[in-house]
Amino acid sequence: MNPWLMTLVMLVAWGVFALQITVKLGALTKMAPENRLNEISRRIGRLFKIGFGQHKLIGRxxxxxxxxxxxxxxxxxxxxxxxxxxxxxxxxxxxxxxxxxxxxxxxxxxxxxxxxxxxxxxxxxxxxxxxxxxxxxxxxxxxxxxxxxxxxxxxxxxxxxxxxxxxxxxxxxxxxxxxxxxxxxxxxxxxxxxxxxxxxxxxxxxxxxxxxxxxxxxxxxxxxxxxxxxxxxxxxIHTKQFHEMTALPNVFFGSLDYPHSIPPLADLEDESAWEEGRIGVSKLEHLTWKQGLDLFSCTECGRCHDVCPTFVTDKPLTLKRFNQSLLQHLRNEESTLFRTGSTSEDKTLVGEIIRPETLWACTTCRACEEVCPVSIEHVPRILGLRQNQTMMEEAYPPEMASTFKGLERNFNPWGIGFDQRADWAEGLNIPLMADAKSETEGQPPEIDVLMWVGCAGSFDSRNQKIARATATLYQKAGVKFAILGSEEKCTGDLARRSGNEMLFQMLAGENVETLNNYKIKKIVTACPHCLNSIKNEYPQLGGEYEVFHHSQFIAKLVDEGRLPVGSNLKDTITYHDPCYLGRYNKEYEAPRNLLKHAAGEPMREMKRHGSESFCCGAGGARMWMEETIGTRINENRTEEAIRTGASTVATGCPFCMTMISDGIAAKGKSESMQAKDVAELVLEAVEAV
Incomplete structure (x- = not known):
């Protein structure tokens, strides 16, 4: 061969490459900082499993x-x-x-x-x-x-x-x-x-x-x-194939804490951030460098399309298009961003790059992230955009105004008087934490667990029945437990997911203060959204607790022989996995094991189940917003449950309960199908022994 010609070719080709890659990587350095160099050994493990091992492609x-x-x-x-x-x-x-x-x-x-x-x-x-x-x-x-x-x-x-x-x-x-x-x-x-x-x-x-x-x-x-x-x-470098260079680094730099928790996303105590509009994300440079790397790493494979409940039901949100829009904007601005540290045009992302209805369609179910082969983190980016829209622009769906007001005044989204929070427990003789503490003369109450009821269990008539069934099971098992009553407030999950970080931190901070005052160590809740907030997000505010979903706790009671359960139910059961219990907290087996104990015949799994389950449509604060575009997500999910031929759809989330129940009614199947919580079915099996 010709070494002189080869030298010339290599110098020209790699020189041009170096100039181009310097601009792209330089633009990332001008975006918001973020530490992604902790726990290197775990990151290397992720790299080999997801990156080199292609786990997300061949494991599904x-x-x-x-x-x-x-x-x-x-x-x-x-x-x-x-x-x-x-x-x-x-x-x-x-x-x-x-x-x-x-x-x-x-x-x-x-x-x-x-x-x-x-x-x-x-x-x-x-x-x-x-x-x-x-x-x-x-x-x-x-x-x-x-x-x-x-x-x-x-x-x-x-x-x-x-x-x-x-x-x-x-x-x-x-x-x-x-x-x-x-x-x-x-x-x-x-x-x-x-x-x-x-x-x-x-x-x-x-x-x-x-x-x-x-x-x-x-x-x-x-x-x-x-x-x-x-x-x-x-x-x-100028095509989607740039992911061939960025995909492995993107997997390596993936968050080790997420999806269990998300960072606060906004520094609410930074006065200059309020003055300059840097609360949340409004411009390209407000994204973190990792979120910029996410954009470069998108392969445009469309796997997120297939599993996204909004895309499947003809909503405007398609995460591939969402990424493409932001990526094209980044490509247009990368040179200016690299040179000056800001974009050349005063373009806001929402309204000019991303349509508002696209932003607010997301249910935060994380199905997209579960299947993404390069570990793109979609939800934190969406929440950052929502934060800016909610707290800086007050540009949120109009239905959320009354929801925010209810949370601010009565600490629940319905706005029902907080003094009625324990009314569901009337006649069950469940002690309040305040009474239990007074009996121990200021010492920590002698209880096994705190039963965190949640807003739905406290105020929604259908979910109050689930709270009563759960409490009855605890009593039958001899569990020493108490509730907070009117001292309990909404965990703030829907406030955070709708971008109202200030309201989330207010509610969460007050709850942490109450829990720490009682020296609570162990909490059980029937709501996966409460579970996720208290277990994974409250530590950001000083709240460190051992938190269980009620299906996990009840399964433990059954295993210990404290709850005799016989396989004597007449129901044919299919189980709907709640997103915040499954994909967020990786619990798929405890509810199923309980249902196997209680059911008289094997469960009838839906095609989309486990980590590939389909959202009910309530997450991301969508429970409190109108769904007027396309078909309803809950009806899509209910149709799948109907196809199993089951008589009962079991679930372990109050929001899923509401959405599936509404779906059954909308499909005219109320006479032949019903939705029940796992605790209700276990209680029926216990009482039938």
């Missing part, structure tokens, strides 16, 4: 075929990365691979490497044909048909094909290569090319063309490969 039951296809393309690309070192080195020194440690012809690893990359290139070519078929022929709905995606696949195919052609032509040009060159010689393993079956096959095809043709293919394929690779590297 749905679309596993396409996931495996992409995983092979990814693994093949990693092999090509190593292969490129040897090929680029060939431009300077013939037989460059021999000089690399462990990859020479006298090493078993060198033989294995040749075999794997040879087979890998053919596998990648095959997967590219499959990918082209999915785009051009079968036209998979979640995939956009555009030339960018096509030419990226063609470029990758060209890189693979020219490499195979180069090796095949080189093989034909070396006469008696095993004797003449050490590079192709081994006394232990035989010719290294015996380990490259596809190269040998292609060489046999080219062999009949003569030495001149093979010499042409040798030089043409080499420089064609180098040109394709270097052009591709410089072009992909």
């Amino acid at each position: 039951s749905r679309e596993r075929g396409s996931g495996i296809m992409h995983a092979f393309i990814f693994w093949g690309a990693l092999l090509v990365g190593v292969r490129e070192l040897t090929l680029m080195g060939e431009g300077f020194v013939s037989g460059f691979q021999e000089f690399l440690p462990l990859l020479g012809s006298d090493s078993w690893l060198g033989f294995a490497y040749i075999s794997v990359y040879n087979v890998g290139e053919v596998v990648v070519l095959t997967m590219i044909l499959v990918a082209l078929y999915r785009r051009l022929v079968s036209k998979t709905a979640r995939l956009d048909l555009n030339w960018e995606g096509i030419y990226v696949l063609l470029f990758i195919g060209m890189i693979m094909l020219t490499d195979l052609l180069f090796d095949a032509a080189r093989l034909n040009l070396i006469e008696h290569y095993e004797q003449q060159l050490h590079f192709f010689e081994s006394t232990v393993y035989g010719s290294e090319w015996e380990w490259a079956p596809f190269t040998v096959l292609l060489a046999s095809v080219l062999n009949g063309l003569g030495e001149g043709a093979n010499a042409f293919f040798y030089h043409f394929s080499y420089w064609g490969h180098v040109a394709s690779m270097l052009i591709f590297v410089n072009l992909l």
Whole structure:
């Protein structure tokens, strides 16, 4: 080859690349700071599992075929990365691979490497044909048909094909290569090319063309490969394929605490932030650098489309489009952002880049994040935008005005007098924490757990029945428990999810003060939203407690023999996984184990269940907003439950209970189907023993 030409090509190509990548990465450094370098060992573990192991692609039951296809393309690309070192080195020194440690012809690893990359290139070519078929022929709905995606696949195919052609032509040009060159010689393993079956096959095809043709293919394929690779590297920076460079870092820098908790997102004590409108996110530079990296890392695979309850029911929010809109804005502004630290135009993200109805459609269910192969964190970004809209612009859905007022005045979204919070417990003889403390003369009350009732259990007539059933189970098991009564306030979950961080911190701070005053250590609640807030977000405000969902606590009582449960229910049951219990807190088995104890026959699982469950539509404060666009999310979910043929839809969330019950009524199935909480079904089974 020509080392001088190779030097010139490399300097030009990598010089242009360095200029481009400096602007992009420099723009990220001008965005809001965020610490993502803690617990390096855990991050490395994530990188190997999700990044190199492609866990989110091949670990899902749905679309596993396409996931495996992409995983092979990814693994093949990693092999090509190593292969490129040897090929680029060939431009300077013939037989460059021999000089690399462990990859020479006298090493078993060198033989294995040749075999794997040879087979890998053919596998990648095959997967590219499959990918082209999915785009051009079968036209998979979640995939956009555009030339960018096509030419990226063609470029990758060209890189693979020219490499195979180069090796095949080189093989034909070396006469008696095993004797003449050490590079192709081994006394232990035989010719290294015996380990490259596809190269040998292609060489046999080219062999009949003569030495001149093979010499042409040798030089043409080499420089064609180098040109394709270097052009591709410089072009992909401006395409969605930039994720090939950012995806692995994005996985590595993923939050280790999220989804269990989200950061406050706004510094409410910073007066300058209020004056400058930096509460929440209104402009590009208000996003954190990790959120900017998220945008660069989006593969536009559309997996978030398939699982998003808003997209499935024809709402305006499509997270792929959401990302694309912000990414295009970032691309337009990255140079200015890098130079000046701010965007050139006074463009607000909501209203000019993102439509308000798009922002407020999200239920924060995290189904999108569960399936994202590069671990993009969508929900915190959406909440940051909502914070600015709510606290700075007062531009929230009009229905939320009365909800906020109810939370501010009576500490519940209905606005019912807080003095009525314990009325549901009338006749059950449940002690109040205040009374229990007075009996112990100021010492911590002698109780096993605090029963956190939540707003729905306290004020909603249907969910009051669940609270009574839960309390009855505790009493039957001999649990020493108490409630806060009128001292309990909304945890603030819906305030935080609707962007009212100030209201969340007020409610949460008062609850933490009350709980700490009673020296509470263990809390049980029937509401996954309360569970998530108290367990995972209250520690930000000084509240450290051991918190359980009631299904977890009841399951423990059953296992200890304190609640005799017989399999004597007549119900045929399907179970709906609440998002904030499942995807947020990874609890899928406790409710199911209880239902297996109580049911007379096996459960009938819905197709979308467990980590792939479908949202009921109530999360993200959507419970308190009107749903006027598209079909109703809860009805979509209810239709799936109806298809199981079950007579009872069990759940473990008061909001899910409301949404599923409404869905059953809307579908005219109230006579043949009912929604029940796990605790209600267990109580029926206990009382039937």
